[in-house]
Amino acid sequence: MDNLRMTTQRKIILEALKKSQSHPSADRVYEFVRGEIPNISLGTVYRNLEIMYRQGMIVRIETPDGQKRFDYDTSNHPHFRCEECGKIEDIPLPLTAPPLDPRSEWVSKRKILSSTVNYQGLCSDCISKA
Amino acid sequence: MDNLRMTTQRKIILEALKKSQSHPSADRVYEFVRGEIPNISLGTVYRNLEIMYRQGMIVRIETPDGQKRFDYDTSNHPHFRCEECGKIEDIPLPLTAPPLDPRSEWVSKRKILSSTVNYQGLCSDCISKA
DNA sequence: CTACCTGCAAATTGTTTGCTGTGTC
DNA sequence: GACACAGCAAACAATTTGCAGGTAG
Helix, strand or coil, rough: CCCCCCCCCHHHHHHHHHHCCCEEEEEHHHHHCCCCCCCCCCHHHHHHHHHHHCCCCCECCCCCCCCCCCCCCCCCCCCEEEEECCEECCCCCCCCCCCCCCCCCCHHEEEEEEEEEEEEECCCHHHHHH | CCCCCHHHHHHHHHHHHEEECCCCCCHHHHHHHHHCCCCCCHHHEEEEEEEHCCCCCCECCCCCCCCCCCCCCCCCCCCCECCCCCEEEEEECCCCCCCCCCHHHHHHHCCCCCCCCCEEEEHHHHHCCC
């Protein structure tokens, strides 16, 4: 039941993510992949992104505009989101969330598994447009 | 055009958020508010949450389960999300994202406006259930 | 009195799912 | 050859929007 198959579709979807710097939405991935497999279905794209996400093969990013974005890079790295155009970029600096003191009472009652850091602002494109 | 009115509905929605510790979704806010104004419409709740969010009166939180949550506390504080039950809690510790070095080339090309820190794991309820 | 706002319902948007045939391992 | 997976379309869930009447300032 957990036996993954590397179908042509899955391979190309993963490839699309790998090539893209832009953390595309399912929709964008669909558009791209249709260049290679014109009759692929949107459902297949969603299904594969979900499966690969659950496998930990890719990362899923929540956004304020209600569309999930996907990232090929599974290393824990911070994202920067442009508040103007919505673009999401990787921040190429080693940054991690401050560690939670395990001796604190609040922390000791919970099990902390992971953390994420995000920055927002204006990207270089949107700055030069303004 | 940016002239806000404090209608009964808006007041009660804000009140509901203020009372709630649980970072409710629009749906939950709707349920609560119906206790006071039985014939309020869900559209009104959405409209008001959106307006108040845009005014900076409240905070909107993205979640992996595809429902936005809202927070009365607009101070920049970290959230903890339980991966089991989806509950979102405020972390009562002074924690901020690491500052970005403005001298770095990457940073200098952008305008950083804000940052958020999030932690994920298991809440105390879900630990004791396991 | 003037727009902003409400309730209602219909429309959109993003995503999921049931079905039936297919291709991977 | 079994069983995960594809395509297709219909179903869903969260949120948005058009309209006509109501109300705060």
